[in-house]
Amino acid sequence: MTRRSLATTPRESRRMRLRRAVHRARVGLRRSAVDYFRGDGSDWIALTALLLSIPVLALSTAGWPEWCPPEALLLPLVAAGLLLRPASLLGLYVAVAFALVLETALIDAERSAPDPVTPGTILLVAAVALIGLLIAQFRSRVGVPWRRGHTMLFDLRERISAQSALPAPPDGWHHEVSLRPAGGQSFSGDFVVAARTGPDGRTLEVVLTDVSGKGIDAASRSLLLSGAFGGLLGSLPPHGFLPAANGYLLRQDWQEGFATSIHLVLDLDSGDYELLSAGHLPALQLHAGTGRWQEVAAEGPLLGVWDGAEFHPAKGTLRRGDVLMLFTDGLVERPDEDLSEGIDRLTGAADRYVTRGFRNTAWDLIDAVAKDVNDDRALVLIGRD
Numbered sequence: 001m002t003r004r005s006l007a008t009t010p011r012e013s014r015r016m017r018l019r020r021a022v023h024r025a026r027v028g029l030r031r032s033a034v035d036y037f038r039g040d041g042s043d044w045i046a047l048t049a050l051l052l053s054i055p056v057l058a059l060s061t062a063g064w065p066e067w068c069p070p071e072a073l074l075l076p077l078v079a080a081g082l083l084l085r086p087a088s089l090l091g092l093y094v095a096v097a098f099a100l101v102l103e104t105a106l107i108d109a110e111r112s113a114p115d116p117v118t119p120g121t122i123l124l125v126a127a128v129a130l131i132g133l134l135i136a137q138f139r140s141r142v143g144v145p146w147r148r149g150h151t152m153l154f155d156l157r158e159r160i161s162a163q164s165a166l167p168a169p170p171d172g173w174h175h176e177v178s179l180r181p182a183g184g185q186s187f188s189g190d191f192v193v194a195a196r197t198g199p200d201g202r203t204l205e206v207v208l209t210d211v212s213g214k215g216i217d218a219a220s221r222s223l224l225l226s227g228a229f230g231g232l233l234g235s236l237p238p239h240g241f242l243p244a245a246n247g248y249l250l251r252q253d254w255q256e257g258f259a260t261s262i263h264l265v266l267d268l269d270s271g272d273y274e275l276l277s278a279g280h281l282p283a284l285q286l287h288a289g290t291g292r293w294q295e296v297a298a299e300g301p302l303l304g305v306w307d308g309a310e311f312h313p314a315k316g317t318l319r320r321g322d323v324l325m326l327f328t329d330g331l332v333e334r335p336d337e338d339l340s341e342g343i344d345r346l347t348g349a350a351d352r353y354v355t356r357g358f359r360n361t362a363w364d365l366i367d368a369v370a371k372d373v374n375d376d377r378a379l380v381l382i383g384r385d
Helices: 012-036 044-061 071-083 086-109 120-142 144-162 217-230 237-254 339-353 362-368
Strands: 173-180 191-195 205-212 259-267 272-278 283-287 291-298 314-317 323-327 377-385
Touching: 044 071, 044 086, 071 086, 071 120, 086 120, 144 191, 144 217, 173 191, 173 362, 191 217, 191 377, 205 217, 205 237, 205 323, 205 377, 217 237, 217 259, 237 259, 237 272, 259 323, 283 339, 291 339, 323 339, 339 362, 362 377
Parallel strands: none
Antiparallel strands: 173 377, 191 205, 205 259, 259 272, 272 314, 283 291, 283 323, 323 377
């Protein structure tokens, strides 16, 4: 290759400079758009549009008060609370105050105007301005703009729902999960993670966890733990999962840093299973041969209480027609009754499905035993056809 072939002509160099400039402009535009949607970008466009709307509304109020009352200034205030930063919002409030003074002067100048600006109107505008400032400060603290904040929460809810889904079972098995947060909310302190592990995915591992607290109060810790537990599950031997989860929870050093958890390791070929528990309620197994429910309890302390905790498994077998239920305390516990009464209520409601099968029954079982309970409720059903 000659030196001449490495050189570029003036036309080619101009093209290269133009391409670099276009590339830099595109990157800058993408970055500014990302910063804006993250809440870090400039809000001058929204501020300019709202500032221009204020004199239009003020003049319309002075000219046609029956069509545009003084309270119309509430519209840019509400929009500003959702779109602007607190500093920009204060500048807009100054413009609204001048607009109210202008409206008063113009309406008083026209003696025929029937609706002057009253003290009540001023108080109403001031109240809405205060509410808008509180909303803007909240958005600034969270760092999420209004137009994207609801999308983020919706995405989180859908991701939690997708993560709680159990992997598709092989022929001869069925399972389902039902999660019911306290108060009908979208986020819960109960969560499920599951994976098919072992050779050819013939082992089903399911972990049901109940984080201390309920509803929104426990949702942030539940979200963090569900991601961490989902990463641990399948990456460690079954007997190593709960010790690793316990260590992770201890490292968080939360004030309410404990949780209960139950870990099912099920062989999908033989039906043999091991159940490991970290302070969780026992599982319930229906024996198809006798039609009776049996409690399957394993020994182990709460997660996040002390280091070096040991978890001893309980073993069993799911035969043809058997069903195994994992659940959290919100389903069976009541302040004024013993735990055994809640478990009896759950098994009594489940007896109605023994003859017709347990497919699509988890939601109905929660409604039957704990429909109006102000606590998170979770139920996992695993059955062998």
